[in-house]
Amino acid sequence: MIDLPGNKTNDLTHIQTDVENISQIPVIPSLLEVICRTTGMGFAAIARVTEDRWVACSVRDEILFGLKAGGELKLETTICNEIRQTHQAVVIDHVEKDKIFCGHPTPGMYGFQSYISVPIFRKDGSFFGTLCAIDPKPHRLNTPEILGMFNLFTDLISFHLQTIEQVSVIESKLKDEQVTAGLREQFIAILGHDLRNPLSAITFSSELLLELPLDKEAASLVNIIKKSSGRMGRLIKNTLDFAKGRLGGGIILNRSNSEPLQPVLEHVIDEHQTVRPDVEIITHFDLKKPVFCDESRMADLLSNLLGNALSHGKADAPVYVDVMVQNGEFSLSVANSGDKIPENLIGQLFRPFARGQVKKGQDGLGLGLFIASEIAQAHGGQISVISNETETRFTFTMPVDSEEPDN
Secondary structure: OOOOOOOOHHHHHHHHHHHHHHHOOOOHHHHHHHHHHHHOOOEEEEEEEOOOOEEEEEEEEOOOOOOOOOOEEOHHHOOHHHHHHHOOOEEEOOHHHOOOOOOOHHHHHHOOOEEEEEEEEOOOOOEEEEEEEEEOOOOOOOOHHHHHHHHHHHHHHHHHHHHHHHHHHHHHHHHHHHHHHHHHHHHHHHHHHHHHHHHHHHHHHHHHHHOOOOOHHHHHHHHHHHHHHHHHHHHHHHHHHHHHHHHHOOOOOOOEOOOOOHHHHHHHHHHHHHHOOOOOEEEEEEOOOOOOEOHHHHHHHHHHHHHHHHHHOOOOOOEEEEEEEEOOEEEEEEEEOOOOOOHHHHOOOOOOOOOOOOOOOOOOOOOHHHHHHHHHHHOOOEEEEEEOOOOEEEEEEEEOOOOOOOO
16 A cells, blocks of 8 residues: 555545556566666666655565555655656766766665666656666666667556556446446336336227227227337337347247247238238248247247338338248248348348438337347347348248257
């Protein structure tokens, strides 16, 4: 622990952070050892030097100087304070023979005859501190080789400091983003759940109204309410699936092959046909054996693919649904006529909230294909896309011979 009485809290925190950052650089102990071995000096250190503090970040002490990492010297008693002001290195081979420092109080106070200290600058040009070494005996230090080594080492320290500080900033931002994303997804889940009750009341009320004797205009308005509530229901379901998948680690399945799958999928198709009577939906089923799957989730997958095809296909062209089991593989494909999907967008179709170019009248949050992809992966399958000038086809495939997908 650094004992820095009288310092402001923020300054203390920053200095402690700098000491910790230096300690995270694995090469520092070796670097200080090389300095001692090359120069013959018995003490080497990296110091954080501010306007009022001198703090050792890392130390190699072979002369029992008594200073450890986190320890402090009074700034005014050090030569490093002058280096902070001038930004120039100080090299003393022999204090007693040096014209400038022979009468300086610092060598006598700390008992050294040789001294070298080179400034360390951050990559933004700001002063960080010094890389220094002292010894009670004189040593030949003022040579191009020694100065070159110190300059190289200070550059290396500066580089590592920048890397550590950048990683710290990125990690902090990532943590904030993760917290924000978690809160957003929790909010989506709660909102979606709370919306279901009033929406169910609207849907139920519209169905009751349609059983009453209504004139043509009133019946048309009630049908609009019912269809709109159906679209809202699908949006809420996708929203909840998205939130559950993100918060819970993926789509949870309840797989079985005890019930036939075709009636479940036909019901989905009938629902969409009711909503879009203007578009013909042509189906082909060839299910020769039971399919081990979560029927409810498979219905969701088809609903999202079919809803996407009806939204983006030509209004005067049919949508095709093909479901079959062949050669140990279950496949479900939905095709529509419409504009070709650009190659650079195909890879983004299954990302959440990716909607591409949305035309007027196309609703949705861009979650449908994402949810379909999550359901496919949960079943151990995948969804492929083929798009050209005449047709866009989404095809889900998965093996049917094994009961459980490989994890």
